[in-house]
Amino acid sequence: MSMLATIARSAARAAPRALPTASFSLAASRGLHTLPQLDYPYNALEPHISGQIMELHHKKHHQAYVNGLNAAEESYAKAPSPKDQIKLQPALKFNGGGHINHSLFWKNLAPESQGGGQLAAGPLKDALVADFGSVDAFKKKMNTVTAAIQGSGWGWLGYNPDTKKLEIVTTANQDPLLSHVPIIGIDIWEHAFYLQYHNVKADYLTAIWNVINFKEAERRYIEAAKQ
Numbered sequence: 001m002s003m004l005a006t007i008a009r010s011a012a013r014a015a016p017r018a019l020p021t022a023s024f025s026l027a028a029s030r031g032l033h034t035l036p037q038l039d040y041p042y043n044a045l046e047p048h049i050s051g052q053i054m055e056l057h058h059k060k061h062h063q064a065y066v067n068g069l070n071a072a073e074e075s076y077a078k079a080p081s082p083k084d085q086i087k088l089q090p091a092l093k094f095n096g097g098g099h100i101n102h103s104l105f106w107k108n109l110a111p112e113s114q115g116g117g118q119l120a121a122g123p124l125k126d127a128l129v130a131d132f133g134s135v136d137a138f139k140k141k142m143n144t145v146t147a148a149i150q151g152s153g154w155g156w157l158g159y160n161p162d163t164k165k166l167e168i169v170t171t172a173n174q175d176p177l178l179s180h181v182p183i184i185g186i187d188i189w190e191h192a193f194y195l196q197y198h199n200v201k202a203d204y205l206t207a208i209w210n211v212i213n214f215k216e217a218e219r220r221y222i223e224a225a226k227q
Helices: 003-014 051-078 082-087 089-107 123-132 135-147 201-211 214-226
Strands: 153-160 165-172 181-187
Touching: 051 089, 082 089, 089 181, 123 135, 123 165, 123 214, 135 153, 135 165, 135 181, 135 201, 153 214, 181 214
Parallel strands: none
Antiparallel strands: 153 165, 153 181
């Protein structure tokens, strides 16, 4: 199994509608990956995330990962030897991870007018209280762990299929989350916040909870817990 196919198996469990596993198989038909459309306008998350940031993040940064992934897969398919294929693994991992992570991230967000930031009583809230003591305690720990990332990366609320618990983990750069099923991911790359929050990551991490799509997070959690 290719590296990208392994990455896709984890992502598909978390967001099967957005990222079908087959689309990431190097053995499948060679259709090009495309930039997913957002479910809301770029300015819909204001004032918490500016429309300018969202447009640049989606149209420029995510598009670059899509372009890089398509190019890497094309080169992989034409590689004359296993050695040449191995040389392409970093590009496949970086761009494939960037595409997977951001496709999850857009679904991870919702305008306040569409329920963003609202966590209703239900299985996810019960699990957060059971595993972290309270929802506020979870948010505080998530922010602390994510803010401590040195350089670029992602903070995740993930479901551990071995312990059957929700846990907070991080990944570097654009590495996708493979050890857990992603439930909520927060992009801590500077392109996700710098134009609005400058170097104050804490303010960005506080604000983003106002637009977290907890309905989507609960859907992911329920699906993961069934495995």
